[in-house]
Amino acid sequence: MNKLDSALVTGALKDAGFALTEKVKEADVVLINTCSVRRHAEDRVLSHLGHLKHIKETQPGLVVGVIGCMAQRLGAELLDHEAVNIVCGPAQIPQIPDLVIRALQGRTKLLSVTENIRQKCSDDQSSVLDTFETAHDSDKYHIPGQAFVRVMRGCNNFCSYCVVPYVRGQEVSRPPAPIIEQITRLAADGVKQITLLGQTINSYNYPAGDRTYRLADLLEMASEVEGVRWIRFITSYPVDFDEAILHAMADLPKVCPYLHIPAQSGSDRILKAMNRRYTAAEYLDLLAKARDIVDGIAIAGDFIVGFGGETDADFAATVELVKKAKYKNCFIFKYSPRPGTRADDKLADTVPAEVKKQRNIELLRVQNEISGRYNKCFLGQTLEVLAEGPSKKPHLDSAACAGQPQLIGRTATDYIVVFNGPKSLAGRFAKVKITKVSPLTLFGKL
Ligand code: SAM
Ligand code: SF4
Numbered sequence: 448m449n450k451l452d453s454a455l456v457t458g459a460l461k462d463a464g465f466a467l468t469e470k471v472k473e474a475d476v477v478l479i480n481t482c483s484v485r486r487h488a489e490d491r492v493l494s495h496l497g498h499l500k501h502i503k504e505t506q507p508g509l510v511v512g513v514i515g516c517m518a519q520r521l522g523a524e525l526l527d528h529e530a531v532n533i534v535c536g537p538a539q540i541p542q543i544p545d546l547v548i549r550a551l552q553g554r555t556k557l558l559s560v561t562e563n564i565r566q567k568c569s570d571d572q573s574s575v576l577d578t579f580e581t582a583h584d585s586d587k588y589h590i591p592g593q594a595f596v597r598v599m600r601g602c603n604n605f606c607s608y609c610v611v612p613y614v615r616g617q618e619v620s621r622p623p624a625p626i627i628e629q630i631t632r633l634a635a636d637g638v639k640q641i642t643l644l645g646q647t648i649n650s651y652n653y654p655a656g657d658r659t660y661r662l663a664d665l666l667e668m669a670s671e672v673e674g675v676r677w678i679r680f681i682t683s684y685p686v687d688f689d690e691a692i693l694h695a696m697a698d699l700p701k702v703c704p705y706l707h708i709p710a711q712s713g714s715d716r717i718l719k720a721m722n723r724r725y726t727a728a729e730y731l732d733l734l735a736k737a738r739d740i741v742d743g744i745a746i747a748g749d750f751i752v753g754f755g756g757e758t759d760a761d762f763a764a765t766v767e768l769v770k771k772a773k774y775k776n777c778f779i780f781k782y783s784p785r786p787g788t789r790a791d792d793k794l795a796d797t798v799p800a801e802v803k804k805q806r807n808i809e810l811l812r813v814q815n816e817i818s819g820r821y822n823k824c825f826l827g828q829t830l831e832v833l834a835e836g837p838s839k840k841p842h843l844d845s846a847a848c849a850g851q852p853q854l855i856g857r858t859a860t861d862y863i864v865v866f867n868g869p870k871s872l873a874g875r876f877a878k879v880k881i882t883k884v885s886p887l888t889l890f891g892k893l
Contacts, residue, residue, distance in 0.1 A: 448597070448615075448644060448646075449480055449481075449482055449515060450589075450595065451584075451595040451597060451644060452480055452514075452515060452537060452540060453480045454583075454584070454589055454595075455540065455579065455580060455583045455584065456478065456480070456514065456540055456543050456583075458582075458583030458584070459540075459541070459543060459544050459579065459582075459583045460543065460544055460547065462544075462582075462583065463544035463547075463548070465544075465547075471499070471502060472502075474509065475508070475509065475510065475551065476509070476510040476511075476512065476547050476550075476551070477499060477509065477510070477511050477512070478511075478512045478513075478514055478533075478543070478547075479492055479495055479496075479511075479512070479513050479514070480514050480515045481513060481514065481515040481516055481517035481518060482515065482516055482517070483516040483517050483519075483520045483610045483614055483785065484516075484609070484610060484611070484783075484785075485780065485781075485783035485785075486783045486784075486785070487783065488517075489517050492513065492517055496511070496513070496528055496530045496531065497530075499511050499530040500528075500529050500530040503529075503530055508551075510532045510533065510547060510550040510551055511530050511531050511532050511533070512531070512532060512533030512534070512535060512543070512546065512547065512550070513525055513531055513533070513534050513535075514533075514534075514535045514536075514537075514540065514543065515536070515537055516536075516537060516610070516611075516614040516615065517614075518534045518535055518536050518537075518560060519536035519537060519538075519560050519561060519564065519614040519615075520610065520613065520614050520786075520787075521534075522534060522536075522558060522560045523558060526556055526558050531556075532550045532555055532556060532557065533546050533547065533550055533557045533558075533559075534557070534558045534559070534560065535557075535558075535559045535560070536559065536560035536561055536614075537614065537615055538561050538568065538572060538576065538600075538616065539559040539560065539561070540576075540579065541575050541576065541578075541579035542559050546559060561616060564613060564614065564616050565616070565617070566616075566617075567616075567617045567619070568600065568601070568616060568617065568619050573600075573619055573621075576600070577621060577622075577625055580597060580625075580629070581625055581628070581629050581632075584596070584629060584633065589638075590835045590836065590873075590874075591835070591836060591873040591874030592637065592638060592639045592640060592833060592873070592874025592875065593638065593639070593640045593641075593642070593833070593835075593874070594633045594638045594640075594641055594642070595641075595642050595644050596626060596629055596630060596633070596641055596642070596643055596644065597621065597643075597644045597645070598620065598621055598626055598643045598644065598645050598648065598651055598662075598665060598680075599618060599619065599620050599621065599644075599645035599646065599647075599648065599650075599651055600615060600616070600618070600619045600621075601615045601616040601617045601618045601619055601646065602615060602617075602618055602646040602647060603617060603618040603647075604646075604647060604684065604722075605722060605789070606711070606721055606722055606723060607720060607721050607722045607788060607789040607790040607793075607794070608721060608751060608754065608782065608784075608785065608788055608790040608791075609785070609788060610785040610787065610788055611646055613787050613788070615646070618646070618647070618650070620645075620651050620652050620653045620660075621653070622653055622655070623653055623655075623660045623664070623665060623668060626643075626665065626669075627665075627668050627669065627672065630669050630672050630675060631672050634672050634673060634674030634675045635674065637674075637874070638674075638675070639674070639675065639676045639677065639833060639874065639875075639876070640675075640676065640677040640678070640679065640833055641669060641675055641677075641678050641679070642678075642679040642680065642681060643662075643665065643666075643669070643678070643679070643680040643681075644680075644681060645680075645681075645682070646682065646684075647682070647683070647684035648662060648680050648681065648682060648683055649662055649683045649684060649687065649688050649689060649692055650684065650687055651665060661689055661691065661692075662680065662689065662692050662695075663689060663691035663692050663694070663695040666678060666680070666692070666695040666696075666699060666702050667695060667699060669701075670699045670700075670701045670702065675701060676701060676833075676876070677701060677703050677833065677859055678699075678701050678702050678703065679703045679705060679861075681707045682707050682708070682709065682749075683706060683707060683708040684708075684709075685708055685709075685710070685723075685725050685729070685730050685733055686723075686724050686725050688708075688733055690736070690740070693736065693737055693740040693741055694740060696740075696741045696744070697740050697741045697742065703859040703860065703861070704741050704742070704743050704744040704745065704859060704860055705744070705745050705746075705747070705775075705859065705860050705861045706737055706741075706744060706745070706746050706747070707746075707747045707748075707749075708733070708734075708746060708747075708748060709748055709749030709750070709778075710727070710730050710748045710749070710750060710768060710772065711723055711749060711750055711751050712727075712750065712751065712754065712757075712761065712764070712765050712768075713727045713764040713765035713766070713767055713768025713769070714727070714757070714760070714761035714762075714764040714765060715727055715764075716756075716761060717754055717756070717757055717761050717764075717765075720754070720755070720756060720790070720794065721751075721754060721790070722789070727764065727768050730768070730772075731768070731771055731772065734746060734772055743860065744860075745775040745860035745861060745862070746772065746773075746774055746775060747774055747775050747776050747777065747778070747861065748769075748772060748774050748777045748778070749777065749778045749779075749780070750765060750769070750777055750778070750779045750780070750810060751779075751780050751781075751782050752765070752779060752780070752781055752782065752803055752806040752807050752810060753781050753782045753798035753802060753803030753806055753807075754782045754790070754794075754798070755782065755784070755790055755794035755795055755796050755797050755798070756794060756795075756797055757782075757797075757798055757806075762806050762809075765810065766809070766810060766813055769810060769813050769814055769817070770813065770817070773817060773821070774814060774817070774818075775818065775821075775860065775861065775862065776814065776818060776887065777810070777811075777814045779807050779810050779811055779814075780807075781800075781803040781804065781806075781807050782796070782798065782803060784796045814886075815886035815887075816886075818886040818887065819884070819885065819886040822862075822884040822885070822886065822889060823884055825862075825881045825884055825889050826881055826882070826883075826884060827880070827881065828880070828881050829878050829879065829880045829881075830858050830862070830864060830878070830879055830881060830889070830891070831858065831859070831876055831877070831878055832856030832857055832858050832864045832866075832876070832877055832878075832879055833856055833857055833874075833875075833876055834854050834855075834856040834868065834872040834873050834874065834875055834876070834877050835854070835855050835856055835857065835873060835874075836854065836855065836870070836873040836874075837852045837853065837854060837855070837870060837873075838852075838853040838854060838855040838865055839855075841853060842865045842888065842890060851867040851868055851869060852867065852868075852869075852870055853865055853866070853867055854866055854867065854868045854870075854872060854873070856872075856877060856879070862889055863887065863888050863889065864879050864881070864888070864889045864890070864891060865888055865889070865890050865891075866879045866890065866891045866892060866893050867892070867893065868893045872893075877893055878893070879891040879892065879893055880892050
């Protein structure tokens with residue numbers, strides 16, 4: 448979501464005549480797009496702002512804006528920070544070019560956030576956001592050949608630990624017509640892979656006349672767009688998961704057999720305290736159904752370790768779930784209490800930082816062992832990948848490089864593959880023969 452918002456804001460500012468620089472020293476304006484999901488992310492923003500405050504001592508004209516979820520969460524409090532000129536929430540991003548211009552003209556403090564975040568976004572506001580989205584989604588700011596398309600905003604789930612409903616507001620599904628128009632335009636621009644985005648994307652629901660469009664309908668409509676080769680969707684929520692989605696994945700060749708479906712915990716007691724509305728057994732039944740219907744499906748999960756009240760026995764249940772779920776990979780987070788959430792109001796943060804850390808390491812170890820064992824089955828296989836571009840860190844020994852850079856690509860099932868090839872492959876499909884595997888990465892030859 449934040450990558451998409453950053454791309455949209457970059458596009459809008461370029462259209463307003465600004466140019467992008469990666470160097471703060473060259474910049475007239477610095478915008479920080481923020482995440483509030485864990486405290487660590489917010490702490491990093493505050494440390495950046497401290498640094499920018501120093502820079503402003505020698506560059507007093509520098510305009511600093513904080514945008515996104517932290518802007519919505521802290522609002523005026525953030526505007527009080529000495530370094531900050533603009534505070535702009537996620538629903539106000541279409542105003543950014545105007546806010547930036549006003550700040551450059553000498554209006555030093557500008558605030559634009561949603562006053563009542565629990566109130567449903569008005570039709571007018573939704574249509575402004577829709578127009579902004581379609582006007583500035585140029586693929587130039589994404590990974591080559593790939594684009595994100597938001598199909599929903601907000602979330603109604605109120606998992607007790609989560610800040611998202613308090614900063615992104617109520618769930619709103621976008622109408623299917625502009626979504627498909629957007630995908631058609633992106634495909635005409637050369638985009639090959641579309642990732643549909645929503646916090647609980649399986650609950651996409653758009654009533655129009657005598658029918659209601661659901662995610663399976665969107666997948667079918669997107670599949671008909673010429674030029675699109677792969678379609679992904681993230682993130683799924685394990686309740687109200689319509690079987691039609693699994694059939695769409697099985698029957699539509701363009702829909703990638705990859706499901707990101709967070710479990711968060713394997714303990715029913717903790718799942719209840721998290722307000723997740725399912726049990727570990729129900730979650731595993733859903734995974735079994737998905738594997739039954741979608742041949743070769745790869746599944747990824749999210750877990751929070753050290754949630755308030757989590758005992759050794761609760762954590763053992765999570766380890767058990769991970770062993771049974773046979774994920775491709777897991778994203779594991781240490782519980783971070785978020786102000787204003789129900790868990791923060793009602794539950795003490797009982798698990799010491801050191802225990803959270805150990806549980807994180809242990810769960811990762813269990814998952815890596817499973818992935819490492821499973822990934823061996825790829826040895827010798829030739830896989831199709833969509834190449835993304837040069838790999839950020841070197842993986843193979845230089846002798847294997849043959850004068851070509853190391854590229855990174857992903858399979859339809861979202862496995863990361865590292866191989867040597869020409870940079871010009873970025874944004875194109877390639878076939879790679881797998882020669883080596885690790886728990887997180889496959890390595891091979893073009
Ligand atoms: N909507 C998606 C869902 O429910 O699966 C994901 C939203 S959240 C931004 C991404 C992940 O962050 C969650 O799946 C959860 O594991 C983690 N997360 C959310 N709140 C957290 C918190 N307070 N502390 C630690 N991790 C958290
Ligand atoms: Fe947060 Fe839960 Fe909504 Fe995901 S489903 S965004 S974890 S409240």
